[in-house]
Amino acid sequence: MVRADEAVAPADGGATPVRRPRRSWRPGSWWPGSRWSGSWRPGLWRRGWIVAGLALLTTLLLVLHSSVPNGYGNLGSLLETFLPWLGLAVPVLLALALLRRSATALLAVLLPAAVWLNLFGGLLTDKSTGGGDFTVLTHNVAAANTDPAGTVKLLNDSGAQIVALEELAADGVRTYSKGLAAAYPYHVVEGTVGLWSKYPISDTRVVDIKIGWTRAFRSTVTTPQGPLAVYVAHLPSVRLKFDSGFTAGRRDVSAQALGDAIEAEPVKKVLLLGDLNGTMNDRSLAPVTSQMRSAQGAAGDGFGFSWPSGFPMARIDQILSKGGLTPTNSWVLPADGSDHRAVAAEYRY
Incomplete structure (x- = not known):
């Protein structure tokens, strides 16, 4: 009896490709990347650090906008004039986090979202x-x-x-x-x-x-x-x-x-x-x-x-x-x- 995962040699001496057994579904198997590696979970935390850094920067600008100096070009006042528009960074960063399939980035994006809602949610x-x-x-x-x-x-x-x-x-x-x-x-x-x-x-x-x-x-x-x-x-x-x-x-x-x-x-x-x-x-x-x-x-x-x-x-x-x-x-x-x-x-x- 020939096993399904063994190569079968035909009469002309050639070899057929190895047939792999059908993989059963398991929780998390929908996540791209798990198809090739059984250790996909650690990758969720190792990816997306740039996106996470941008989310942290956005959070700091929202929280510490009054600390941005006005010494050159009144940058602090310029930031504060359009401060609510920093909220547009949240959906962009969220999309990038999903694209990178990064749990680290996803969690980081929650920070500017929460701060923005605290500052401006009442206006909605x-x-x-x-x-x-x-x-x-x-x-x-x-x-x-x-x-x-x-x-x-x-x-x-x-x-x-x-x-x-x-x-x-x-x-x-x-x-x-x-x-x-x-x-x-x-x-x-x-x-x-x-x-x-x-x-x-x-x-x-x-x-x-x-x-x-x-x-x-x-x-x-x-x-x-x-x-x-x-x-x-x-x-x-x-x-x-x-x-x-x-x-x-x-x-x-x-x-x-x-x-x-x-x-x-x-x-x-x-x-x-x-x-x-x-x-x-x-x-x-x-x-x-x-x-x-x-x-x-x-x-x-x-x-x-x-x-x-x-x-x-x-x-x-x-x-x-x-x-x-x-x-x-x-x-x-x-x-x-x-x-x-x-x-x-x-x-x-």
Whole structure:
């Protein structure tokens, strides 16, 4: 009797290939690589160290982003501006770990996933409660707005009682003053920023943010529930350049001046509406953000990105409060003729 795993010599002297017995299925035999070696399990832990290293690096950037120095090119602020987008590394690293069939890499990918969820997971849920007393809105309408009439309609239809506008050109002031007059009988414009309101406005004072012209002021708005100190501000723009990095020095100086003014504000309840050219994660805005609460972070749904309007990647347009004002809802309005999207929030006094 000839065994199945022995070669059989035919009459012409040739040899047939050895026939191997059919292998029975066993747990783990689906894992590629086990076909050739019975000791496949140790390989799961020996592969994928590069992927695991990248996962660890991503974790460190998420955890220690405030330790990334700003000494050259404001790299720390640049990282913090787009910090939520580091989460995109997680599915990429997961795919690489599966491709490498590495248990080490798979476990390592859990680290940035867990840290990202701890930092930003709360933004993925709807935290709105409703029942606010008034709605506020801020919008960088852009000096080169391609559809100012559409922007006027957007603002009139927003339902907001208090509206702040930034980057107002001379023609824009006339357009918005005329277009919003019926819905907002009170308004004030200082330099390139303005405030429109259904409630009386008084005690307006320019805020010097150290840039040589007016892009910030404060006013008292008297709501039916009581007075508000409303700050409208447009901090200097930032640029990303290959030779000098993230150029944010002028903005940072202005943020300090604005923070000092808000800290000295005598009215208890304070709102800040404007284009701060920075996110709540950016340490350079700490003179402002450390003393105020973000409406989007407390009552929003999602990240609330507002810029650029075509494909928003960061929320640089902010609605912040202090003094016991309670945000009950926050949202981003549809795109219009500006390169920013308007953001709005509802508050309980």
